[in-house]
Amino acid sequence: MKRILVTGACGLVGSDLVLALQSKFGSENIIALDLHDPPKEFQGRFEKMDVRDFEKLKSLILQYDIGQIFHLAGLLSAGSEKNPDMAWDVNLSGLKNVLDIAKDHNIRVFWPSSIGVYGETTPKILTPQHTSFEPNTMYGVTKVSGELLCQYYHHRYGVDVRSLRYPGLNGYKAMPGDGTTEYAIHIFYGLIRENRYECFLSADTRLPMMYMDDAIRGTLMLMDAPSEAITIRTSYNFTAISFTPAELVAEIRKISPDFKIIYKPDYRQKIADSWSQSIDDSQARKDWGWKEEYDLPKMTTALYEGIKERISNE
């Protein structure tokens, strides 16, 4: 078989996706790429590289006879606000490099967009697939531009590029970073280490979320779907659950009744307030059969168990 390349492989999504792809297609067929060295427990093929280096990326893709690219390398919401120039460069030059190579070598591409594409003028409840996109963050600007670039490469050059607007993703196989929704992961480190957490969003900030296993399963479903089933070439709305910090805390208190939470909203509150509270992802459900498996209680248990084990191995 042709091999599969995962860029941004050491990140939160990549760490889970690489494992899922290795078990589905065999370790020897998966090439993990990242700017940073992999963690010591990583097993498999790994290349340290910057996705902005077109020539190096192209020769790696040809050398390994790559047939699919999951292009995850990029800066997230808070990181992009700290360094907008770098976000523009990595998020869009990296994507264009991947699409240019895909167009010449018949490669199927997955690229994640985000709920960061929404802005003040977007309806916040059950946000429709086709709506207003006026984000006020550099992250959102790169995601809207990236979606349009994907659609352009599909229509103009026939590139088979597929995309999901990921909601906040909650996993534990890599450390969470500085994403705005990642309080929902950090909170479990607070719970297990000191039975308290200082939350950078307010108690009633409702955001669309998903457990990582669902996100990985949905990503693979989309990539396996027949091309004619894919009616959206910008990016599909994609969601599972919507909850607030207070609702998550209520679940956590079923595990630890005296868990202490302090709300101290910071600059990320403004980012969160500009996003949707819930998403209408009926197009994904209709086109390729998307359905989540994790609700809030099931996700809470899975994250608690996973992070507890991770901390005990430190």
Ligand SMILES: NC(=O)c1ccc[n+]([C@@H]2O[C@H](COP(=O)([O-])OP(=O)(O)OC[C@H]3O[C@@H](n4cnc5c(N)ncnc54)[C@H](O)[C@@H]3O)[C@@H](O)[C@H]2O)c1
């Ligand atoms: N985590 C979420 O909740 C979420 C939500 C919506 C969309 N997404 C999207 O999913 C993708 C992956 O997100 P994540 O949470 O795994 O992010 P992450 O920050 O955990 O990982 C990103 C990885 O990309 C690597 N990287 C950064 N710049 C690079 C470069 N120039 N060349 C090669 N590698 C580089 C980083 O080293 C890191 O390992 C991103 O495109 C992100 O926008 C994530």
